[in-house]
Amino acid sequence: MTLDPVLLSRLQWAWVIAWHILLPAFTVGLASYIAVLEGLYFLTGRESWFRISGFWTRIFAVSFGMGVVSGIIMPFQFGTNWSRFTDAAADVISPLLSYEGLMAFFLEASFLGVLLFGRRLVPTWAHFFAAVMVAFGTLLSSFWILATNSWMQTPQGYKIVDGRFEPVDWTAIIFNPSFPYRLLHNVTAFYITTAFVVMGVGAWLLRRERAADDARTMMRMALDLLILLVPLQMFLGDQHGLNTLEYQPAKLAAIEGRYETAQPAPLTLFGIPDDAGGTMRAAIEIPRLGSLVLTHSWDGAIKGLKEWPADQRPPVGPPFFAFRVMVGIACIMLLIVVAGQVLRLRGRLWGSVWFLRLCQLAAPLGFIAVIAGWITTEVGRQPWTVYGVLRTADSVSPSLTGANVAWSLAFYVVVYLIMFPTGIAFMAGLVRRGPQQPELESPVDQIESGRPHEPFETAARATLQV
């Protein structure tokens, strides 16, 4: 068997970015949550906000650190494995990537330090301001990286000179057709992911009667946010889908599992895609629903994949199944959130052990949905890196052999399988300690020369000292 450098490079990219994306999926939402908590503490002076903020800041510091470490790897992937893509598209996408780096860098250098170490050094309002700036920085970071990704999905504002993309109109490049939808859909997904983690952790603390008041506050805040965001996300997802129908119809056909054009089109709930045979086996379909959902009319036409030459079709399996996982999780989330609000209205939320346990189980759902959504959109973009213009097969570094990439992929797999579980266990340990009373903390050494042991830990403790 020969090893294909293109396939292995894709697997390597998928591996390093799938782990990396979990961290922003969490930290973007968490940074905003901490900013809200700091704001509430600044306005009310209530100790509870302060404890909860300190608790989550500790966890934020660890996940942010892991995000930086796994993020350093990403820009180099463009060079090591995708040098032809880099040569062709760098004039357009590299400033967007650089702005992402600069902004993340900028926020880390300037405000994260204040957030982590500045509790005793700066007044409350300045600490609140630092928290807002960190949150703003994570959102700016999302802005630029999703602008880059969206341009690869729906490129515009460029001209091709000697086989390379040259920028013509930066506004058109950044605000390309899929960008507003992707940005809103992603950031909302990140907020939902974080809120489910906060709710799950709150439920865990509550079941052990640890810091019960704080845990109830966490759950209340999460439920209030989620009852707004989960339905909003379903609407945004629908809008994003319509945008895909307009600009990337082949991707949409793959998501729908539609090989043959149909008018009116049914909605395929489930089936086993057969790309070679060009047919969906064992399909379970609901007549006309596909037209209704996608064209918002009773007998709209949906193009099937056979409208495109075979070498311009994405594989159906990954987008088809991943999309169903994502939508399924959205439905489960909605049920949980509605159930939670109903229990709360009836005053039975805190006593319903089954619901608290359900919240714990649901804590990682957001992460799974984010990965599923990402598989849907990225595999659905195939066989292109820049949609409709540059092929994935023509993007890979020409000097790489299959064996080269197999080795590097193996190294990344081993290192990530050590690093991420350790980091997650570390964060779980912080959760177990729970929010703590400021007076229970041991005094922190003066931060003069040399940060003391356990920089992140001490930082978090320092935030608990007034």
Add this chain to the structure above:
Amino acid sequence: MVLDLVPLWTILLGLAVFYYVVFDGFDLGVGMLYGLVRGDAARATVMNSIAPVWDGNETWLIFGGLGLLTAFPLAFAIIIPAVYFPILMMLLALVFRGVAFEFRFKHPALRRLWDCAFCGGSLVATFAQGVVLGTFIQGFKVDGRQFAGTSFDWLAPFPLVIGLALIFGYALLGACWLILKTEGQLQDWARRAAGISLIAVLAAIAGVSIWTPLVHPDIAQRWFRWPNIAFLSPVPIVTALIALAEWEALRRRHELTPFLGAIALFLMSFVGIAISLWPMIVPYRYTLWQAASSASTQAFLLIGTLFLLPVILMYTAWSYWVFRGKARGIAGYH
């Protein structure tokens, strides 16, 4: 007419790379020396001397990488695939080193393992960076706009020697940093380490200065042809003077001067390489101007960089100021 931004980007990128080499250089050096230091208290002091600053230093690697990608994408697309495995080694080593920093406090049972990860990560990352530099000076096999060699072209005597040399170079920076940040026995130990590293570094500088012109006639021409030799002879002379001053500063037990001297030695080596290779960014094939991105691309990023860079530098300076003075182990802190 469009303003030519290539010189400005060359300067910016040059400064970023030099900043990275000096600052992450000293903390990688401290990381390597950490493995040679005996005793928990001394090790804690060594660790604390870089704890507040190392992550800030490392982010300059991203700035350098993205800067090269944006300003000179052709260079990025040719050089990075050529050093596929050194880059892989460097990235994974930095990952290990970074997480070891935090995790070694969490698992007392595994502390020795994380200590090894910290020290070994620093060593491998340094060696890999040296190999990248060596491969860069060695030059690349290019076909059109693509790297045409194999993923093992870096596995040659010259890059490997530069890899070894950089280990001593960073160790020198790290030892001088420890002289600045520690006292007593540990400082004496750091002074000896700095002396040994200095000798090795000077041998490496001399060796490379002879080796490079022998292998590359163009470089020999540039340095030894009249009148260049008149303009350029101060470079080796000044380097030699700095080396002497550095030796004296170590002998007279100065605290700050050795660190500044080590930076000056790096600066002179950097200038020497720049003179040898100018104006190539993909050595012996593409110039800075040929590899540059479009004027529009360079201008677009320049706006943000000129605004954000001073803020980042001011903040960095402030954070070094906050953590000034001698590092201590803070025994029994828990």
